[in-house]
Amino acid sequence: MATRLLEGKKGIIFGALDSKSIAWKVAELCHAEGAEFILTNAPIALRMGTINELAEKTGAEVVACDVTVEADLNNLIDIATAKYGKLDFVLHSIGMSLNVRKKNPYTDLNYDFMHKTFDVSAMSFHRLMQALWKKDAMKEWGSILALTYIAAQRVFPDYNEMAESKALLESFARSFGYHFGKAKNVRVNTISQSPTMTTAGSGVGGFDAFYEYANKISPLGNASAEDCAKYCLSLFSDYTRMVTMQNLFHDGGFSYTGISDDVMDMFRTK
Numbered sequence: 001m002a003t004r005l006l007e008g009k010k011g012i013i014f015g016a017l018d019s020k021s022i023a024w025k026v027a028e029l030c031h032a033e034g035a036e037f038i039l040t041n042a043p044i045a046l047r048m049g050t051i052n053e054l055a056e057k058t059g060a061e062v063v064a065c066d067v068t069v070e071a072d073l074n075n076l077i078d079i080a081t082a083k084y085g086k087l088d089f090v091l092h093s094i095g096m097s098l099n100v101r102k103k104n105p106y107t108d109l110n111y112d113f114m115h116k117t118f119d120v121s122a123m124s125f126h127r128l129m130q131a132l133w134k135k136d137a138m139k140e141w142g143s144i145l146a147l148t149y150i151a152a153q154r155v156f157p158d159y160n161e162m163a164e165s166k167a168l169l170e171s172f173a174r175s176f177g178y179h180f181g182k183a184k185n186v187r188v189n190t191i192s193q194s195p196t197m198t199t200a201g202s203g204v205g206g207f208d209a210f211y212e213y214a215n216k217i218s219p220l221g222n223a224s225a226e227d228c229a230k231y232c233l234s235l236f237s238d239y240t241r242m243v244t245m246q247n248l249f250h251d252g253g254f255s256y257t258g259i260s261d262d263v264m265d266m267f268r269t270k
């Protein structure tokens with residue numbers, strides 16, 4: 001049941017491609033909780049996805065922005081601030097790897113693709129924050145958030161170069177979080193989410209096995225996209241004002257579990 005937790009808050013949500021996207025669930029919940037926002041995605045995703053359906057449901061304006069293009073980000077922020085004034089929240093929910101898409105093994109990666117992966121999936125977070133910073137677009141006590149995965153800390157062989165992308169992304173959150181905190185009382189965090197059945201998620205090799213394994217290890221099971229949206233909203237709300245520069249695990253307990261009974265049962269001989 002909606003509590004109007006974000007009443008009056010204004011923001012930008014990146015990365016809603018279709019109804020499975022985590023950003024889609026965040027947008028739906030933000031709307032239910034009283035926030036207003038601009039939805040944005042890369043021009044090609046706007047053509048291929050179903051974002052207009054979401055925009056209609058949530059009363060949001062859609063603005064195209066390829067996060068590798070500085071001019072696109074500046075244009076987006078200008079549109080958002082002309083409409084709302086300074087922003088309360090921004091969600092970066094973006095990931096893409098051409099090496100993963102082409103199924104290139106980690107030991108035989110194409111470096112042009114790797115550049116692109118880091119550019120889209122990680123440098124874009126710095127580029128976004130720098131554009132917000134230079135335009136002084138964040139309201140005091142605002143919240144900037146990106147989504148990440150535990151492959152930044154531990155090895156998941158099929159996650160490939162996205163592991164390094166996420167490590168870089170999380171580091172940008174800490175480093176820019178320092179500057180945003182010190183100068184503007186704005187917080188910057190990453191949420192490390194469970195495997196989730198989305199377009200980006202299921203692009204990773206062996207995703208089904210990956211998903212089931214995490215589900216069996218985690219005492220609470222995998223966190224759904226809907227639950228992730230709830231956690232995102234808590235970080236946009238005024239209840240988490242002093243949380244910054246953190247990588248926050250939202251994974252049903254996966255990150256701190258060594259082994260579970262469910263997995264033990266698979267190997268027990270008696």
Ligand SMILES: NC(=O)c1ccc[n+]([C@@H]2O[C@H](COP(=O)([O-])OP(=O)(O)OC[C@H]3O[C@@H](n4cnc5c(N)ncnc54)[C@H](O)[C@@H]3O)[C@@H](O)[C@H]2O)c1
Nearest residue numbers: 015017021022042045067094095147195196198199200201
């Ligand atoms: N699905 C999972 O298992 C999982 C787990 C942990 C973290 N995450 C992270 O959650 C975030 C959202 O992914 P998702 O699972 O909702 O999948 P998704 O495929 O729905 O979202 C990824 C989004 O990135 C956008 N994007 C790609 N290139 C872009 C560009 N150049 N400019 C602007 N946008 C671009 C896509 O259009 C898409 O909307 C990603 O950062 C992902 O790594 C996902």
